[in-house]
Amino acid sequence: MAKRRGLGRGLEALLSDESGQTEESVANGIVQLKTNEILPRSDQPRQVFEEEKIAELADSIKRYGVLQPLVVTKMETGYTLIAGERRLRAAKAAGLEEVPAIVREATPQEVAEISLVENIQREDLDPVEEARAYKELMAQYGYTQQQLAGRIGKSRSYIANAVRLLQLDEISLSHLIQGEITSAQARTLLSIQHPYQRQKMLDKLLQKKTNVRQMEKAARRTKKKDIYEEEAENRLMLSLGTKVQIIPKKKGGKIEVEYYNAEDLERLLELLEGEGHAD
Template sequence: MTKVVKKQALGRGLSALLKDPENNIQSVDDKNADKVVGNIIELDIEAIEINPFQPRSNFNEEALQELAISIRELGVIQPITVRKLDFNKYQLISGERRLRASKSIGLTTVPAYIRIANDQESLEMALVENIQRHDLDPIEIALSYQRLIDEIQLTQEQMSERVGKKRSTIANYLRLLKLDPIIQTGIRDGFISMGHGRAIINIDDLDVQTDIYQKIVSGNLSVRETEALVKNYQESLKPAPAKTAKGTSFKVADDEQKAIATYFGAKVDVKVAANGKGKITIPFHSEEDFNRIIKLIKG
């Protein structure tokens, strides 16, 4: 408990300064601004409003409870970041999980970094700091990157510098937003991983995307198996040379062979002999893939 008391005492003198109506600091040029801006100050939780630009929309309740237990034992180790709106009124920039957890255990104050920023600066700080500091799900990260592009007009190169990520990494996240909304929800809910999503995105047809997504979930396919499934589908779309030998009794039409390949999710080989006999070869890449094909055959 001693450690908590020490943390709660942090910035008490500066807190009193902020509650003095004669020191209503609104800009970095105001008197005493240098004592407040960028410093850690104990703020009343009720004086802090949630940032409308917050990119995180899902909060795991179990994780929040674990954080709350940690805060009860050790205090808020990492201060939240807020911007000053008006006299004794602040808006959260980053740290909503810490703020929620602190409220849940009845804390009335929380340590905070004070900043003065306009809405655009606040949005950029919120997005960049959340991308850097929190385990947002891949779709939330992608949406944050997209908002930096749309609302702050940052290029991917500029984002790379701001968030410390490779440009190719940012591009991979942004590509996830081209997935069917059902699949994006599946990634957010943890039914499939970002790796699965990156494999599916190579298919333009949204209906085929969702078909493959359903196969991944129902068959518990790995990322590698998903990549193979996507590759087989793509290869099935390529025009193939005639497989029939000269003088065969009949010819298998391309659309018929394509229909078989699409059904089995594999590049099927059909051969017909001159006497009308033939064989259909269905390749598989693993035991799981073999079991999947057997299920299709059994109906």
């Protein structure tokens, strides 16, 4: 049984064969393939390609050619792309009918892993594409987060934090995909349980009125309270006739009682001192 290679050392380790040869050392194995014979993977983790960058790469290819070979695997009809979809798109845009490629044997699992690692190393994936790719690999091949982390050279916590982003609502995910909020800010949004409060925080963030630290502080204030705290809050509001908020902390907590003018404050003082009661 062939020894499975770890992915943590980078793309070069993935593209090496069992004898330890790398992409550079198999230069004689580079072949010219027709672009229309190479099919991108249908489950390619990267879903969005910036047309401007493709056009820039196409201009470079017109001048200098394709400097780095694509990596493909042979199928019954044609070839499936393992690594280099942006180069393939740019080559087609540049009018090339053939491109240099390395043909290697790979299982569907290896193809998926190599494609993911290439995109991560080139920083071609947005956070949501990356998270979905991790989730798909774990579901399809039965990886735990720890096993996947070892395969692609990331920490388990990195994988966990990435996949956790998929718990966001579609609106927040859309802003994350567009780069309007960062992964760190998105994770902080996740800690806000109430949809209205989360939307308010997202709006503030999009208006550049807050930062991650401010968000974290606000998130702690808006975390969903347990049943006892909610009941206590309601009882206090009924007793005092005003808005009351219980803010739990690691040890104990505090109670905020609102008043609206001097007369209202005096009324609350009388209630708390036992000299009156709420209407």
